Amino acid sequence: LLDSHGPxxxxxxxxxxxxxxxxxxxxxxxxxxxxGQGCRRICALNIMNQTILxxxxxxxxxxxxxxxxKKAGVGNPIQVAANGKEALDYFQGTGxxxxxxxxxxxxxxxxxxxxxxxxxxxxxxxxxxRLHFKPMIVIMLSSSKEPRxxxxxxxxxxxxxxxxxxxxEKRLVLAQAIKDFWLGQNIPGNDSE
Amino acid sequence: xxxxxxxxxxxQRLFLLVDDSPDDLVLLKRAFATVAAESTLVALESGQEAIxxxxxxxxxxxRRPLPIPSAILTDLKxxxxxxxxxxxxxxxxxxxxxVFVSVMTGSNIEKDIIxxxxxxxxxxxxxxxxxxxxxxxxxxxxxxxxxxxxxxxxPFTSP
Numbered sequence: 138l139l140d141s142h143g144p145x146x147x148x149x150x151x152x153x154x155x156x157x158x159x160x161x162x163x164x165x166x167x168x169x170x171x172x173g174q175g176c177r178r179i180c181a182l183n184i185m186n187q188t189i190l191x192x193x194x195x196x197x198x199x200x201x202x203x204x205x206x207k208k209a210g211v212g213n214p215i216q217v218a219a220n221g222k223e224a225l226d227y228f229q230g231t232g233x234x235x236x237x238x239x240x241x242x243x244x245x246x247x248x249x250x251x252x253x254x255x256x257x258x259x260x261x262x263x264x265x266x267r268l269h270f271k272p273m274i275v276i277m278l279s280s281s282k283e284p285r286x287x288x289x290x291x292x293x294x295x296x297x298x299x300x301x302x303x304x305x306e307k308r309l310v311l312a313q314a315i316k317d318f319w320l321g322q323n324i325p326g327n328d329s330e
Numbered sequence: 331x332x333x334x335x336x337x338x339x340x341x342q343r344l345f346l347l348v349d350d351s352p353d354d355l356v357l358l359k360r361a362f363a364t365v366a367a368e369s370t371l372v373a374l375e376s377g378q379e380a381i382x383x384x385x386x387x388x389x390x391x392x393r394r395p396l397p398i399p400s401a402i403l404t405d406l407k408x409x410x411x412x413x414x415x416x417x418x419x420x421x422x423x424x425x426x427x428x429v430f431v432s433v434m435t436g437s438n439i440e441k442d443i444i445x446x447x448x449x450x451x452x453x454x455x456x457x458x459x460x461x462x463x464x465x466x467x468x469x470x471x472x473x474x475x476x477x478x479x480x481x482x483x484x485p486f487t488s489p
Binding site: 315 | 356424427428438443444446447448449450452453454455456467473474476477478479480481
């Protein structure tokens with residue numbers, strides 16, 4: 138984290154509390170509170186910099202989701218796997234994803250349910266059967282509202298199942314909810330490398 | 331099925347809060363009352379009470395005495411049946427597989443975070459001491475709960 142952000146990161150994080158003490162000779166309690174906020178900001182930034190992996194075979198859906206994420210202010214690096222097979226390659230660091238430095242393990246996966254050959258459910262099963270991928274946050278996205286699909290996704294340990302947003306506005310609502318809740322509040326079970 | 335809707339089909343949502351600290355419960359209840367006034371809250375002070383409630387709610391038959399919650403927020407460290415035990419018990423019941431379970435704790439010990447996810451927690455939250463921060467947290471949680479689907483939300487399985 139420090140390597141990639143260097144002095145700017147520290148300046149942003151600690152500038153406020155230090156100013157509080159120097160400029161104001163603030164009471165120690167206030168200082169501690171500020172410092173606490175600074176520490177929380179480190180955690181938040183830490184999560185904000187983690188990779189999101191979109192597994193989606195429809196190129197247009199990827200594009201629209203990227204746009205919505207950008208509009209919602211999601212600054213995380215976004216990687217894409219175009220089908221289930223590619224998602225497994227990504228996780229294992231094989232094929233075109235062999236350089237882990239370029240394709241870090243994600244802390245949030247947006248997984249399409251309906252994919253050719255290796256389906257979203259197959260990918261989810263693969264992940265949940267492996268210790269390292271068990272705590273990874275997986276949000277299933279699908280246009281299917283079949284109770285059977287929803288049930289299966291939850292049974293295999295999806296963190297959430299969301300209907301694919303049908304309009305620009307609803308896509309933005311979802312991107313905002315992902316940003317606020319999953320990237321802002323939730324503590325992921327794995328740190329991306 | 332109207333494909334236009336990702337809005338909740340049930341306007342009335344029930345949240346089950348489980349925490350052995352009455353103070354934390356009061357703060358949580360206040361946050362929920364602020365951001366989700368239309369929903370129903372059930373606040374319980376132990377894991378055993380939560381299991382008793384959920385047993386009654388998942389009884390087979392047409393007339394269930396108690397509704398199944400949309401989401402459960404549980405503390406981890408509780409005397410007797412703790413959050414981990416409760417989580418394991420919830421996930422052993424197919425009827426509760428869709429229920430969103432959020433673990434809330436004061437300390438983010440990595441081991442606990444991973445264990446909670448492995449036992450089937452949907453998310454992991456840090457307890458917020460600052461009321462404004464807590465209201466924000468609950469607001470974001472409720473907003474996502476509304477965007478997600480569970481098979482109970484689907485019209486053709488609703489009673």
